[in-house]
Amino acid sequence: MKWQGGRKGGNIEDRRGMSGGTKLAFGGIGGVIVLLIGLFMGGDPGLLLQQMQGAGGLTTEQGEYQSTPEEDRLMEFSEIVLTSTDEVWTHLFKQAGQNYQKPTLLVYTNAHETGGCGVGQSAFGPFYCPADQKVYLDLSFNRELNTKFGAKGEFALAYVIAHEVGHHIQNLTGVLGQTNAMRSKMREREYNKISVMTELQADFYAGVWAHYVNKLTSIELTYDDIVEGMQAAAAVGDDHIQERTQGYANPESFTHGSSQQRMYWFKKGYESGDLNAGNTFNDPSLQ
Structure with a gap:
């Protein structure tokens, strides 16, 4: 994957270290957490709420954040990838006679308040908040992709960002609003199928982005990169995660797809x- 020296210009917010000392309480957001759409846990608000209730709360300390050279490299990489998604989707929306509203990528550490989806924390993995049209990413997730999930190569993180931007596309087209409205009207097992369809469409949109990268952006991909993307998608499949964490897979509880x-x-x-x-x-x- 050739990305060094690529075009920048995406909407990036660097909130690493959360300077300013913000106290974040995890209680009382059960009603809005359903709007938080993550790579592998965002579709299960019950699980997220349990984790938050168990955590109790989080306070960040005042102080200047010291980044590492590797973090700085990932920060540059993330901005170049985000810019490439802007270029691809601006082109596709223009073809359809529409204007593309660019999302923001907010990079944070540990936990961060969203603009309408409660409090997200890095344990959730990357996620998208429709209320503020932002993708939230803790760069430490790149290490988890490699070590915990076995997704190797630079393109794995690019796939993650493109997947979350896929949720942004769904938000702009009204899909997220429609699927979220279904949640209160359906049993959990029935809604899980809707959640799977939603996540798989975001994966599809990530693939569409990859299709146009070499034609429309400054990034250059090879088929080996695409293989890395498929391996990353497989690594965050519900069956793979469940088998790793509980020893077996329960398809009825899948929220993101196998x-x-x-x-x-x-x-x-x-x-x-x-x-x-x-x-x-x-x-x-x-179905």
Whole structure:
């Protein structure tokens, strides 16, 4: 993946260290946490709420944050990738006669208040908040991708960012509003299927971005990078995570899709580049 020296200009907020000393309380956000859409846990608000209740609260200390050279490299990488998503989606929206509203990538450490989705913390993994149209990322997740999930290579993090931007596309098109409205009207097991469809479509959109990268952006990809993307998608499949954490997989509890499904939809987006091919909600295999 060739990205060094690539174009910058994405909307980036650097909130590492959370300077200013902010006290964040985890209680009382059960009603809004459903709007927080994450890479592998955001679709399960019950799990997130349990984690937050167990944590109790978090206070960050006043002080200047000292970044590492590796963090600075990842920060530059993330901005270049975000800029490339802006370029691709601006082009595709323009083709459809629409203006693209660019999201913001907010980079933080440990925990951060969102603009309408409660408090996110790095344990959730990267996530998107529709209320403020921001993608939240703790750069330490890159290490987890490599060590905990076995997703190697630089493109794994690029896939993660592109997936969260995929949720932004869903927000702009009204999909997230529609699916969230369904939550209170359906049983958990039924809504899990809707959640899976939502996440797989975000994977598809990440693949669409990859399809256009070499044509429209300053980043250059090879097919080896795409393989890394599929491996990253597989690494955060519900079955892979459940088997690693509890020893078995329960398909009825899946909220993001299996490893095979996540690879399939990412690859489909990459190979087709056709937004009309990504309607996961009408796919018979997902009903």
